[in-house]
Amino acid sequence: MKKIMNTADTFVRDTMEGIIAAHGDQIALLDGDHQVLVRAGGPTPGRVGIVTAGGSGHLPLFLGYVGGGMLDGCAVGEVFASPSAEKMASMIRACDSGAGVLALYGNYNGDVFNFEMACEDVEFDDVATRQVRVRDDVASSPADRAEKRRGVAGLVLAYKIAGAAADRMMSLDEITEVTERALANIRSMGVALSPCIVPKVGTPGFSIAEDEIEIGMGIHGEAGIEVRPMMTAEEIADLLLAKIREDMPLAAGDEVSVLVNGLGSTPLEEQYILYRTAHRILGELGVDVVRPQVGEFATSMEMAGLSLTVMKLDAELKELLLAPASTPFYTNANR
Amino acid sequence: MKKIMNTADTFVRDTMEGIIAAHGDQIALLDGDHQVLVRAGGPTPGRVGIVTAGGSGHLPLFLGYVGGGMLDGCAVGEVFASPSAEKMASMIRACDSGAGVLALYGNYNGDVFNFEMACEDVEFDDVATRQVRVRDDVASSPADRAEKRRGVAGLVLAYKIAGAAADRMMSLDEITEVTERALANIRSMGVALSPCIVPKVGTPGFSIAEDEIEIGMGIHGEAGIEVRPMMTAEEIADLLLAKIREDMPLAAGDEVSVLVNGLGSTPLEEQYILYRTAHRILGELGVDVVRPQVGEFATSMEMAGLSLTVMKLDAELKELLLAPASTPFYTNANR
Incomplete structure (x- = not known):
């Protein structure tokens, strides 16, 4: 196997350490946990937090979109594996500034299961959450079972829309609504x-x-x-x-x-x-x-x-798409 | 051969058409020639033009750095082949706004030979030119023959420095000097x-x-x-x-x-x-x-x-490196 790595066991940890070494001015590990990434400086007061999670091996997905105008946090698992509900819950708590948190993620069984548990868990801390599952891959299930479809590159557009909506200080329900409308399109x-x-x-x-x-x-x-x-x-x-x-x-x-x-x-x-x-x-x-x-x-x-x-x-989706964003892996400089 | 293409003969033309279809707001073909790319809107009056050239097959190199804060023009050849001196000369003329043009390119025989001819050619039109050859690849020749080294990814940093220097309205000689100093480093x-x-x-x-x-x-x-x-x-x-x-x-x-x-x-x-x-x-x-x-x-x-x-x-190279740039393939949003 020809991979530029140290060991398979440290593949994800070494990747995360490299990312933090390069981009520590913009993003940070939550409490030193190399599977939970948040914006440096924490959530913006009053702004709804937007978080995601997913397996490693898809860079820039998922964590590459943590940053200005997009996501507040991302939990990552091992390669192609979901992170735990516990890590998701820690992330959600860290990304809540009182306005609630939208969990926006790909429609995969592990992620669905763990986010369900995590959202239940943070309820005890009075963190309001909503979940939106991205399911853009038309090949993954026929139209009459579209709710079973998987999330692929459409995730990036969904992050962009939700993040821009949060930047406008829209409410958790409003952001959920506009993100679901984006996904329908x-x-x-x-x-x-x-x-x-x-x-x-x-x-x-x-x-x-x-x-x-x-x-x-x-x-x-x-x-x-x-x-x-x-x-x-x-x-x-x-x-x-x-x-x-x-x-x-x-x-x-x-x-x-x-x-x-x-x-x-x-x-x-x-x-x-x-x-x-x-x-x-x-x-x-x-x-x-x-x-x-x-x-x-x-x-x-x-x-x-x-x-x-x-x-x-x-008109609204277009404005949100074109709004500025700046993460280590994605910049929309609004030319 | 598994390439997503139409025919090998149209590989470069189809790529260029796709790039212009996507980024025609920022870059344009010069007189419809699919081998010569310039900034949309033409050169900035009084600013020294920075141009490059090279073979196709290296995206984002070379043409990806045509845009704000970096290059004014780029001539591309077939895959791994230099474009002609004639195309380079057309590009140089189009990128001159009276302050002269720096040809900044990788130290490959074909590119050197053709840029030499092109620069001689535009002299008749009173276009002042300087040439700087990027030769950053230490593996390509030992230190005592460093002038024979090839240009690789260091080209991108050289474009960044020269483009930022041009944005500061430095003279052709000053830009040549600071770019050579960058290359020495x-x-x-x-x-x-x-x-x-x-x-x-x-x-x-x-x-x-x-x-x-x-x-x-x-x-x-x-x-x-x-x-x-x-x-x-x-x-x-x-x-x-x-x-x-x-x-x-x-x-x-x-x-x-x-x-x-x-x-x-x-x-x-x-x-x-x-x-x-x-x-x-x-x-x-x-x-x-x-x-x-x-x-x-x-x-x-x-x-x-x-x-x-x-x-x-x-201090100067650092400022030039951090200056803003925005091309279809490279954005430095100065966070």
């Missing part, structure tokens, strides 16, 4: 070309043939909906957008934001080649693209592949 | 774990055994100085810093900036694991790190590996 769909290697396992958990592409694979290697012979970038863009549009129709005059997300080892060049066609197709439909984003936002370590996320905008 | 050293695939070739140009690491490999796969059995992150950080310090001694009280650069498919987690040790070693030496940067700044498509760049700072 966010869909993602991805393809994978190669597996990734969990450090403690040391070998790929699955394989994809050299001339094949897996449509709809999840960011932990969850099986997709179909394996096809390798496709061109135009065919991939066309397919991803078609699957998204089947689930969320787009019409002339709509405004959307688009996020192309590299899963790990797919070069930025290829991500832009994909974006080129997505942009053209949306243009032909009369759909306007606002603030497109192309890069690595939610990875699976060295997995090759990418996902496409489309978010339909209304 | 910048050293890089890298390792590679896997090859990359040039689209028109379709197969890797070399291989690295599954249990080996190549020390000092160049960003086009130029042979390194040594192949070793796979090392731990601590051993790699120690080796890279030792090679850099042999060439540029560091002493207690020095201030440096550090850039860890992923070459393509090495996950961000592993880059931070490497940074962790570099930070610790520098701390033990009494060296202060200012604005560390970790991520993909100069890649070789899907090559696995990373490089470490150290820049020794003086």
Whole structure:
């Protein structure tokens, strides 16, 4: 196994120590716990706290979005594993300044279970919480069971919306409402070309043939909906957008934001080649693209592949999307 | 070959079209030429133009640094190939607002040859030019032939310094001087774990055994100085810093900036694991790190590996490094 690491057992701890060494001016470990990260300086008085959690191995997801205009805290687990309810509860308490806390996270069983427990736990301390589960991956479950879908790169847009809403000092219920409205307008769909290697396992958990592409694979290697012979970038863009549009129709005059997300080892060049066609197709439909984003936002370590996320905008969502943000891994400098 | 592309022949053109589709508010093609990129809105009157050029396949290098606070123009060639002198000359003319143009580029034969011709060519139009060649890769040539060294991730720091100096309305000679001084204080050293695939070739140009690491490999796969059995992150950080310090001694009280650069498919987690040790070693030496940067700044498509760049700072270089910048691929929001 060719990973630049010390030992598989210290992979997450060493990563967190490196992140704090580099960005300690912006983010801090809560009470020295290397699995709980909060904004340096603590929560803003009167502002609703926005927190998340998830397994390691997806940088910049999840912790990369802790910072100005986005998240107040993030609990991380081992690679591809949920952190404990106890750590989530400590984080929620630390991120409450009296206005309550929104737990905004991907719809995975471990995270759901642990956040449920954590939110119950902090009730005893009179911390008001709401939970919003991101479930943007259209490939992970059909439309009639959309509540079972997993969260993927749409998480980043959800963090952006919720964080900007919190910056406006909206109430916990208002932020929950606008974030749910954003999610009703966010869909993602991805393809994978190669597996990734969990450090403690040391070998790929699955394989994809050299001339094949897996449509709809999840960011932990969850099986997709179909394996096809390798496709061109135009065919991939066309397919991803078609699957998204089947689930969320787009019409002339709509405004959307688009996020192309590299899963790990797919070069930025290829991500832009994909974006080129997505942009053209949306243009032909009369759909306007606002603030497109192309890069690595939610990875699976060295997995090759990418996902496409489309978010339909209304006036409020657009303003929240364009509001400033500044975290160690994400800057929206409002040009 | 598993690349998300349409055809190898259109790889660069399709990439550029995707980039312009996404970032046309900040950057533009010069006269529709998909190999010459300039800032939207053209050069700032009275400000010295800063331009670069290089082969494709290294995103965000080279063109990703065209924008506020950094470059005015960039000519790109096919994958790993220099653009023509003619395109460079067009770019230089377009980026001159009367104060002259600095050509700041990596020390590769093709780029050197073509920029020499281009600078001669624009003399006839009374465009004053200076050339500065970035040669930060200590592995590429020994210290007694340092003028033959290649430019790698240190290019990004050089762009940052020169662009900030130009923003201060310094003269062409002053900018050349401060950029050369920056380069005298910048050293890089890298390792590679896997090859990359040039689209028109379709197969890797070399291989690295599954249990080996190549020390000092160049960003086009130029042979390194040594192949070793796979090392731990601590051993790699120690080796890279030792090679850099042999060439540029560091002493207690020095201030440096550090850039860890992923070459393509090495996950961000592993880059931070490497940074962790570099930070610790520098701390033990009494060296202060200012604005560390970790991520993909100069890649070789899907090559696995990373490089470490150290820049020794003086008061002026530090100010220029920390000055604001905003390009589609690089934001320094001056937190």
